[in-house]
Amino acid sequence: MDLGEHRVLFVAVTGILALLVASPVLSRLLVLPRTEFFTELWILGPNHTTEDYPFNISSNHDYSVFLGIGNHLGHCAYYVVEVKFRNQTQSAPNSFNRTPSSLPALYNITAFVADEGVWEMPLTFSLDYEYNETLLQYEFHSLTVNDVELNMKNYTVALDGNNNGFFGNLFFELWVYSETVGNFQYHERFLNLLLNMIH
Amino acid sequence: MVKCGLKLLFVLILMFWIVNGSLCVFAVDESEANARTAIADAEVVVSDCYGAVLDAEKAGANVTELLSVLNEAGMLLSSANLAYETGDFNSTVYFATQSILMLHGFVAEAGISRETAIQQRYWDFMINVVASIVGTLVVICGGFGVWFFLKKKYERAGSVV
Numbered sequence: 001m002d003l004g005e006h007r008v009l010f011v012a013v014t015g016i017l018a019l020l021v022a023s024p025v026l027s028r029l030l031v032l033p034r035t036e037f038f039t040e041l042w043i044l045g046p047n048h049t050t051e052d053y054p055f056n057i058s059s060n061h062d063y064s065v066f067l068g069i070g071n072h073l074g075h076c077a078y079y080v081v082e083v084k085f086r087n088q089t090q091s092a093p094n095s096f097n098r099t100p101s102s103l104p105a106l107y108n109i110t111a112f113v114a115d116e117g118v119w120e121m122p123l124t125f126s127l128d129y130e131y132n133e134t135l136l137q138y139e140f141h142s143l144t145v146n147d148v149e150l151n152m153k154n155y156t157v158a159l160d161g162n163n164n165g166f167f168g169n170l171f172f173e174l175w176v177y178s179e180t181v182g183n184f185q186y187h188e189r190f191l192n193l194l195l196n197m198i199h
Numbered sequence: 200m201v202k203c204g205l206k207l208l209f210v211l212i213l214m215f216w217i218v219n220g221s222l223c224v225f226a227v228d229e230s231e232a233n234a235r236t237a238i239a240d241a242e243v244v245v246s247d248c249y250g251a252v253l254d255a256e257k258a259g260a261n262v263t264e265l266l267s268v269l270n271e272a273g274m275l276l277s278s279a280n281l282a283y284e285t286g287d288f289n290s291t292v293y294f295a296t297q298s299i300l301m302l303h304g305f306v307a308e309a310g311i312s313r314e315t316a317i318q319q320r321y322w323d324f325m326i327n328v329v330a331s332i333v334g335t336l337v338v339i340c341g342g343f344g345v346w347f348f349l350k351k352k353y354e355r356a357g358s359v360v
Contacts, residue, residue, distance in 0.1 A: 003349060003350055010346060011342075014338065014339065014342030017338050017342075018335050018338045018339050018342075021331060021334040021335045021337075022332070022335040023331070024326075024327035025327070025328055025332055025335075028327070028328070075253060075256060075257070076252055076253065076256050076262055078245075078246075078249045078269075078273075107277075107281065108280055108281075109277060110270070110273030110274060110276060110277045112249065112252075112266045112269040112270050112273060113266070114262060115256070117263075117266075150281075151284075177246070177249065179249075179250060182246070
């Protein structure tokens, strides 16, 4: 028997065995580092799809959507979603300047989401409003979100002559708690539901 | 005499009204101040607990259960804030207190998770990194050793023949 003939086989077996034993270390070394840290924010329609979003709204009728957050920040995060309502003349969040709306929040939703985790909440809302025939505008009394009634006095929506509708925006701004600052900071994300008030 | 009596009665009614009114104002202020303090306390507790969860997570602990407790406490804090906005200060104090009570012992629990994770991480490092590197070196060195042993044995056997 010539030992030289089995040299390659011997080296191969030793190499494979070494790779098997080294695999726990290699699995740690050969992982690409995460470079993108961000948060997803979404709204889905009542069927949990990106369809059938509420648009034409009647007073005191219930409408359903799903609000979701996906955390890819590399650590668990403490979020607050500020629910706000505006008519077309009021302050809106700005995607270019990355600023939130200056309007006060009607409601705050708190969410703690694990890293690479997803948080989702069904939201059922209704608006209580009436038409003021003198001022030709809708005047709001309250917004009810998940059975919580929120005061909306002084909120109005006037006729948009160009688009022939009474439009208002129910929007959701995402804020995240910063450990370094010790306070919430606007996370530069918002979602907007355009609503047309009808009789 | 009657005039003097009426004046006295008027002064007494006025004094009663002023004292009673000011007491009511103080009562409202105190209630609102209590509500504000309760919310501030709850916010500090929630933030501290979140910090503890972050530390535990950095140490490699599974924080899913801790986060679900924090989520419930956060919802209570939201309810407290909402009650405060509507001027319902009793509910504000109630929800804020419930939030604080829910997080009683939370930081200690997160600390235990953190310590456990640190220990697990140590053993994980020892087994998966140190043992793996040592094992690889042993396999390579052992392979060479066995090769040279077999080679010597083979050469010796060949020279005998």
